[in-house]
Amino acid sequence: MFNKYELMSKNKEFVKFENVDKSYDGKQLVVKGLDLDIEEGEFVTMLGPSGSGKTTCLMMLAGFETPTNGQIYLDNKVISDIPPHKRGIGMVFQNYALFPHMTVYENLAFPLRVRKIPKDEADKKVDKALSMVSLQGFEARMPMQLSGGQQQRVAVARSLVFDPKLVLMDEPLGALDKNLRESMQYEIKHIHESIGVTVVYVTHDQTEALTMSNRIAVFNDGKVQQLSSPDELYERPVNSFVAEFIGENNTFGGEVIDISGDKCKVKLDSGNEILANPIVTKTKGEKTTVSLRPERAIIDPETPMDNNYKGKIEEVIYHGDHTRLRLDLLGNKEFILKVPNSSNRMNIKEGKEINIGWDSSDCRALDPK
Numbered sequence: 121m122f123n124k125y126e127l128m129s130k131n132k133e134f135v136k137f138e139n140v141d142k143s144y145d146g147k148q149l150v151v152k153g154l155d156l157d158i159e160e161g162e163f164v165t166m167l168g169p170s171g172s173g174k175t176t177c178l179m180m181l182a183g184f185e186t187p188t189n190g191q192i193y194l195d196n197k198v199i200s201d202i203p204p205h206k207r208g209i210g211m212v213f214q215n216y217a218l219f220p221h222m223t224v225y226e227n228l229a230f231p232l233r234v235r236k237i238p239k240d241e242a243d244k245k246v247d248k249a250l251s252m253v254s255l256q257g258f259e260a261r262m263p264m265q266l267s268g269g270q271q272q273r274v275a276v277a278r279s280l281v282f283d284p285k286l287v288l289m290d291e292p293l294g295a296l297d298k299n300l301r302e303s304m305q306y307e308i309k310h311i312h313e314s315i316g317v318t319v320v321y322v323t324h325d326q327t328e329a330l331t332m333s334n335r336i337a338v339f340n341d342g343k344v345q346q347l348s349s350p351d352e353l354y355e356r357p358v359n360s361f362v363a364e365f366i367g368e369n370n371t372f373g374g375e376v377i378d379i380s381g382d383k384c385k386v387k388l389d390s391g392n393e394i395l396a397n398p399i400v401t402k403t404k405g406e407k408t409t410v411s412l413r414p415e416r417a418i419i420d421p422e423t424p425m426d427n428n429y430k431g432k433i434e435e436v437i438y439h440g441d442h443t444r445l446r447l448d449l450l451g452n453k454e455f456i457l458k459v460p461n462s463s464n465r466m467n468i469k470e471g472k473e474i475n476i477g478w479d480s481s482d483c484r485a486l487d488p489k
Contacts, residue, residue: 130160135320165333165337182288183209224262237282254273285318288320293325338365340365373410376401401486410485
């Protein structure tokens with residue numbers, strides 16, 4: 121069975137940033153030449169460190185900031201001159217932004233009252249929105265009578281109650297504890313899947329972005345470094361910044377001394393040579409940073425691998441489902457290895473020397489840091 125949203129023709133450029141710049145002081149650009157298309161019904165996360173430009177982009181889309189140059193489109197219409205309250209956009213903030221003197225029902229009914237929705241219809245919409253976030257029966261409660269998670273659910277429900285074209289979420293789970301934050305991630309993801317509304321989400325939490333998104337735009341220095349699906353972003357980062365920002369990552373500095381097809385030989389700063397996959401590097405003599413995910417390296421591989429080396433275990437940390445090892449390997453004293461825990465767990469202890477192997481396809485030669 122397909123839901124009706126899946127059968128609809130989707131607008132591939134439902135949200136469109138076209139060569140958008142933003143400067144607050146007229147000198148320094150915090151967003152630089154942004155081109156970004158978001159498809160109708162997508163969940164796109166803007167991810168990046170503080171000051172990377174992601175929140176500024178969200179604020180421009182909401183109408184709280186104005187682009188210095190370029191245009192922003194929503195459903196094929198330029199929205200730069202449309203005030204925030206007329207854009208038909210739902211918003212969810214980190215601090216919930218609920219009216220403390222209103223009940224849950226009154227908070228949800230407020231955007232409907234502003235839009236002059238008749239009370240009978242408003243009651244149905246409020247009931248439907250509360251049902252989405254599993255808060256039926258909470259209509260008469262005041263915000264101060266709710267837990268942090270319940271308040272955030274009310275904020276999400278309020279952003280959806282008037283059937284917006286687009287919902288913007290600015291670090292909405294940042295104030296919640298770890299377990300509640302994780303459960304809310306799945307809850308928001310399932311709500312999105314069930315109703316098909318377009319969501320643009322801002323966070324600096326990588327796990328949050330990987331869990332919830334259809335695509336992720338990684339921001340740094342006012343530019344999108346990579347726009348990809350979560351698995352593509354993690355498995356195939358296009359540069360050193362993305363590789364290091366998304367998940368844990370082992371890196372080696374070096375120089376390409378030979379290259380052929382999908383393999384290159386890199387002489388590391390330590391003097392050792394490894395085989396890697398040339399992603400950014402294309403010619404001999406280029407400096408490179410080689411990237412390898414911790415789970416791609418294997419202890420005592422049963423079959424020959426492109427790279428095989430000995431490393432000394434410097435630290436062992438138990439994480440429940442896996443053990444995290446820190447090794448001294450090829451001149452890198454911070455080489456991380458993740459070993460799944462099982463009943464036949466190998467003898468791992470500090471000071472032990474072990475054989476490590478990995479394939480060149482998992483080892484990406486990127487731009488130098």
